[in-house]
Amino acid sequence: MSRPPSPSPTRFPDRTSFEAFVAQGYNQVPVVRRLPLGALRPVDLLRALPAEGRFLLESTRVSAEGRYSFLGAKPFLRFTAKEGQCFIDGALQQGAPLEVLRSLLRRWRGVRHPGMPLFCGGAVGFFGYEAAHSFESLPRHPRDDLHLPEISLSFIDTFLTVDHHEGQLLAVATGSDWEDCEHRLDALEAHVRAATPTAPPAPPAMDGPSAAYRSNFTQEAYLDAVERVREYIRAGDTYQVNLSQRLEVAFPGEPLALYETLSAINPVHFASYLEGDGFHVVSASPERLVRVENGRATTRPIAGTRRRGTPEEEARFVHELRTNEKERAEHAMLVDLERNDLGRVCTYGSVEVTRLMDIVEYAHVLHIESEVVGQLAPGVEPLDVVGALFPGGTITGVPKLRTMQVITELEPHARGLYTGSLGYLSFTGDLDLNIVIRTLVVKDGRAYAQVGGGIVHDSQPRQEYKETLNKARSQLLALASVERQG
Template identity: 50%
Template sequence: MLSSMAFVRLDSSDPTVNPGWTLPPAFSDRIIVCDRDNPLEGLRRLQELQSRRPGRWVGFLSYDLAQVLEQPRPSRHNPVLPLYVFAHVGPDQPKFDGKLQLPHHRHSDVPLRADFTPTAYLAAVQRCKDYIAAGDIYQVNLSQRFTVGLRQRPYQIYQRLMQQYPALYGGYLDFGDFALICNSPELFLRVEPLSDGRRRVTTRPIKGTRPRAPGMDVELRDSIKDQAELNMIVDLERNDLGRVCQIGSVKVTQPRVIEAHPTVYHGVATIEGILRSEVTFVDLLCATFPGGSITGAPKIRAMQIIDELEPVPRGPYCGAIGFLDADGSMQFNIAIRTMVVADGLVHIHVGGGIVADSDPAAEYDETLIKARAMFAALGIATPESCE
């Protein structure tokens, strides 16, 4: 059962890049949880309440919600956690002052394990390449999950993560029986009301990763493979936004740039458009969720292959964490670099985009690079590479 009191906070390493994201730690006793029998009803209720109550609705959308929105085909995995949970933080809700008790999570001594052996992950990458060669897809995002016992308070893990490896779209969401520790660098959606009454929507997909080391930014910048990988996703995102935006308004406002993050370099582009006046929050999700950078292209076929090859459901990983404000604005990240705490365990999903010329060993090692900050926050060593 979910706790009757949620605890949430949002943090950014650079609020000038994503104004409005930050939310001081706060409690909430107004919670909307997905109804498995009618998942869209709760989202419609959320969009109704958005403008009726001052404050902010903070929560997450599980990647597995895609089975409702995109309906690629029935999944072989049964979601373990709710498909979404949102908590309302208003002026009358108690702020965290160190006196109120945070939710308790039991600890365990389970050693680190992975759902893929390195050999099995390499074989799955090769299977993705086979699908690409056969013409099923151009690109697919493949991930693996590490699991280890929880040995400390989840909130302490989050604080350490943000202090040592601050991210643009960080967040901590604790719903009692599970918690999310997010350190995401990627914007999924931002909706901003404009002075003329229109609404601008922005997405910033990431593709291409190198470790934060001398010369690696130049290597990433000059990589034809990584350029092509991002270009495919930019085209996909432009098409998705075109389904809900005014004709001719969707534009790539910032072509590919290389961004520096605490442990990695990433390639990122910015796409913007003007939403049509009748488009709702649910309409926007149906057109765009989940993000193309963590599925692949074509999106639905890529999602089917992900479901076939990944041994466990993704859950909140590769979904979205964010908020809806009373003024009509909203922001959601892509829930990558995200740990899920549940049942005395910490789950860490990491993945990457597979294209025709991907090297399986390099793809495996890229997942370890992305997990490095999370392993460090947990105080455990990063597993060895394939090489």
């Protein structure tokens, strides 16, 4: 990939080029400074920033896919929505949340310099699972005890980008006023100079103690719910339902320390840390909902899992994943769902499966993963793409809407952030959103981890219950480790 053009090795563009972009109608033009990174990690940089709406979108599993991490603080605007109402900087707005958000996104027109990463400033945050009510007519869950926003987006025009491949740090300010961008970059550079490098925490042993928890399901109630799902499947209502339970742990510790430990245990492409209004999000998600780059949309469904093991065990697990008819049929069904969802916003005939049932290795599990791509139709906007795919089929089921009704009936509480999507919508119209799994929400001295599994006709209830607890292992280990460290 070519380096961005600049009159010097440390900053770009020059003022003349910046003002030329503004004259063309762009009002979010990035001004970029290259700064020394040294031994600083993204978390070190985050700690040096003001604790005002800080965020970190980090690729802790560095690869061709995970080249960049983004972090910042002090958003210039905050948008939240809940139960049909929406707020800008806490002020109630008139209109439906999606229409207000759509008009907000249309205010800004960004430019991406050659060689720059996809995020060039924009909205960072999440669409919680219940944000689906903004896109579709669905029954609401009567019990929402965490009271999280359904949509929470912070608009960012000043941030840091870590290029893990080049070992570079980029300070970025976007806008249409050169002097204002330079002023914000001066302040950001001062924070970087104050950052202190630290060593990452060692991951705790996987056979170490886990945090004590309580679930919103008793074991018997979960087993009964699995049987209810199987009844719905036999009746033809659905083919697969992702049924989840929520684990709750006392946690008086620091959320950022929890994020560091969880990332050490489970390095992934879509790790994230968000500071909300009275809550924190600590995530180690491996799964992408959708990415849009220059009008090309990509989604990567993950379905089918085995644990890591010895080389001999893993060879057997890979063979099982490749030959198990049940798992392959479930995965194929979900790929077909994603193709149909993407087809709602893409040019006819452009949607194709570019990878089918690859076995992908992660720190503690093996997954079956596919890739579906398509060219967006003219006039399609970022929220249209989100609405077409949200929430992801791999964490709801098939058919999606009827299955979501079953989930609302059987699960004890509203899901909140779990199985929603987190990431960014860039000022350029590009976007990248994950699926919120392997995630902890910290609120009022408690940490919440939700875990689920896909229930099909021949699922074994006790095995499914055990599998959900296995998926919580990394979160519970991280909680126990941070608690021991004090």
